[in-house]
Amino acid sequence: MKLSEKISARGQSRPFYTFEFFPPRTNQGFENLVARISRLATLDPLAISVTWGAGGSTKDRSLELAGITQSHPYNLDTILHLTCTNMQEGLIDDVLKSVKDKGIENLLALRGDPPRGKEEWIPSDPRFTHAVDLVRYIRSVPEYSSHFCIGVAGYPDGHPDTSLDEEVEIANLKAKVDAGADFIITQLFYDVEQFIRWVKKVREAGITVPIIPGVMPIQTYATFARLTKLCGTTVPQDLEEALKPLKHDDRLVKDFGVEYAIDMIQKIHAAGDIQGFHFCTLNLEKSVQRVLEGLRWTGVSQGSPNKLIADLPAPLGESGLLITPTSAASTATSGLVSLTNKSKTEQGKGELNNAATWDDFPNGRFGDFKSPAFGNQDPWGGSGIARSDVNPDWGNPKSCEDLTRMFTNYLESQIATTPFSDGPLCPESVTILPQLKKLTERGWWTVGSQPAVDAVSSADPIFGWGPRSGWVFQKAFVEFFCDKKDADAIEKYIADNGKGWVHYFMANDKGDLRGNVPGEGRNAVTWGIFPGSEIAQSTIIERESFITWKEEAFSTWRGWASLYPPGSQERHVLETVANERWLVSIIHHDYREPDSLWTFVFDKELGF
Numbered sequence: 001m002k003l004s005e006k007i008s009a010r011g012q013s014r015p016f017y018t019f020e021f022f023p024p025r026t027n028q029g030f031e032n033l034v035a036r037i038s039r040l041a042t043l044d045p046l047a048i049s050v051t052w053g054a055g056g057s058t059k060d061r062s063l064e065l066a067g068i069t070q071s072h073p074y075n076l077d078t079i080l081h082l083t084c085t086n087m088q089e090g091l092i093d094d095v096l097k098s099v100k101d102k103g104i105e106n107l108l109a110l111r112g113d114p115p116r117g118k119e120e121w122i123p124s125d126p127r128f129t130h131a132v133d134l135v136r137y138i139r140s141v142p143e144y145s146s147h148f149c150i151g152v153a154g155y156p157d158g159h160p161d162t163s164l165d166e167e168v169e170i171a172n173l174k175a176k177v178d179a180g181a182d183f184i185i186t187q188l189f190y191d192v193e194q195f196i197r198w199v200k201k202v203r204e205a206g207i208t209v210p211i212i213p214g215v216m217p218i219q220t221y222a223t224f225a226r227l228t229k230l231c232g233t234t235v236p237q238d239l240e241e242a243l244k245p246l247k248h249d250d251r252l253v254k255d256f257g258v259e260y261a262i263d264m265i266q267k268i269h270a271a272g273d274i275q276g277f278h279f280c281t282l283n284l285e286k287s288v289q290r291v292l293e294g295l296r297w298t299g300v301s302q303g304s305p306n307k308l309i310a311d312l313p314a315p316l317g318e319s320g321l322l323i324t325p326t327s328a329a330s331t332a333t334s335g336l337v338s339l340t341n342k343s344k345t346e347q348g349k350g351e352l353n354n355a356a357t358w359d360d361f362p363n364g365r366f367g368d369f370k371s372p373a374f375g376n377q378d379p380w381g382g383s384g385i386a387r388s389d390v391n392p393d394w395g396n397p398k399s400c401e402d403l404t405r406m407f408t409n410y411l412e413s414q415i416a417t418t419p420f421s422d423g424p425l426c427p428e429s430v431t432i433l434p435q436l437k438k439l440t441e442r443g444w445w446t447v448g449s450q451p452a453v454d455a456v457s458s459a460d461p462i463f464g465w466g467p468r469s470g471w472v473f474q475k476a477f478v479e480f481f482c483d484k485k486d487a488d489a490i491e492k493y494i495a496d497n498g499k500g501w502v503h504y505f506m507a508n509d510k511g512d513l514r515g516n517v518p519g520e521g522r523n524a525v526t527w528g529i530f531p532g533s534e535i536a537q538s539t540i541i542e543r544e545s546f547i548t549w550k551e552e553a554f555s556t557w558r559g560w561a562s563l564y565p566p567g568s569q570e571r572h573v574l575e576t577v578a579n580e581r582w583l584v585s586i587i588h589h590d591y592r593e594p595d596s597l598w599t600f601v602f603d604k605e606l607g608f
Helices: 003-010 027-041 059-070 091-101 131-140 166-178 192-204 221-231 237-243 250-270 286-295 355-359 400-411 433-441 484-497 543-561 569-580 596-601
Strands: 016-021 047-050 078-083 106-110 149-154 183-188 211-215 276-280 445-450 453-457 471-474 477-482 502-508 513-515 522-529 536-542 582-588
Touching (some): 003 149, 003 183, 016 027, 027 047, 027 059, 047 059, 059 078, 059 091, 078 091, 091 131, 131 166, 149 166, 183 276, 192 211, 192 250, 211 250, 221 250, 250 286, 400 445, 400 569, 433 477, 477 484, 484 502, 484 582, 513 543, 536 543, 582 596
Parallel strands (some): 016 047, 016 276, 047 078, 183 211, 211 276
Antiparallel strands (some): 453 471, 477 582, 502 513, 502 582, 522 536
């Protein structure tokens, strides 16, 4: 059913809500997301939406997920996001036909990420440069015009890629509605007063279609900081101040995020006009459920077709891990996550936890690869580079020496970010700063690491995480980019000298993968022991997550390269790095000896 018709039929009887999901990167995550959507469907959303990666990068997965949720036995009215810029010519026509054939009646028409650095190597359809072009086109084609209900985006804090006056942006929004849009879903925001003022101006401009505000409960401080920056979201000063003392305690941040979302929604609903809310779930479920319970909006209506969902069996493979980030996971020295494999009969026992616990702690960019939220660095499928011009801190690299200088400057706190880190070096990484600098100056650009830790209090301000009154442990690991000659030397050196204490993965952008981790083995490199709780293994390095991280890491190089014009020296250097360098991850299992990894790596045989 069309969303506009459902909203109209609902009237002012009670508030409604919709849930947004993105296609997971792995087959296991995809399978488990379907089960998660099944559970969330018992909360009776008016519809769900499925995001569309930049330039159609998640086309097949997005269409597959939307087709599943729209069809029997799920029967969830599904809104498919569809972007129009930087798309291959003819792709939109193919997608519209496929979407209609799947019985999907709702679209969210978006401009999408603009071409960066005049990306002439990606052909685009000249008919579509803005969302309004997509709306007009759909309404102009008889077979689609009456079939689809079309939504468009609104930007209460302004569009992240423009510096237009608010009046101009509202005029652009009206143009989209006049072209045939039926509803508006807004970009996420946290300034309620600004939103209410914006809604008033939108109504004064003659826009009468339903406005559905986008709400993203704060899950972790790192995710909040990253996505508000990516979306150009205004963060009220009182919110920033309230988060400061909490940001290193994941439980407190999540609890605060739930309460803040409840307060936002209550204020917006009390102001009138707004009857529905769009939850940006990040493929997580607990916070959304807690918000709706706090609002007393939960409960399945009698006769709702969604009640069927509750009785559906979960797909095979539905199991979970207690995911808890170390401080390293939110910096340039980012972590990986997973843990020791168990047989199917042991899933949910011992160290492993039920799928419901996936949300207890954030997955981060390297959560358990079976989690629906695995790899949520950018749920819209972007490169990880913010939608902005080149950061001046990164300079204009014309050689590998320039890149070494940039990474070194970051380690020395002379610059605050790199394309691989959106914040300063964390205190944990500072404890191994000399080692990271030595590697970087060697031309091995570090992008992930953590020191060895043996039974440190979980309340420790640098290494602590999770519940208080516990103990945390870490194995040292380091990740970096190096050339093939050095990668070959590292592989041989580990084979000759590792003696079972050292594991590694290494890969290039062409898909060549090497490693000495046996079979389906997983290396738990961070774990915690807490009173009355299972052992929580939070950071794990294993094949599947390393491959996914490798793809993201090399796409970051290419995304950075695309910010420079074709033919420029900067673009050539960055594309050469993406084509020729290897990403290497090395783990040392002796966590009781702080210098074990570094003593091993800094050997004269490797050129140190």
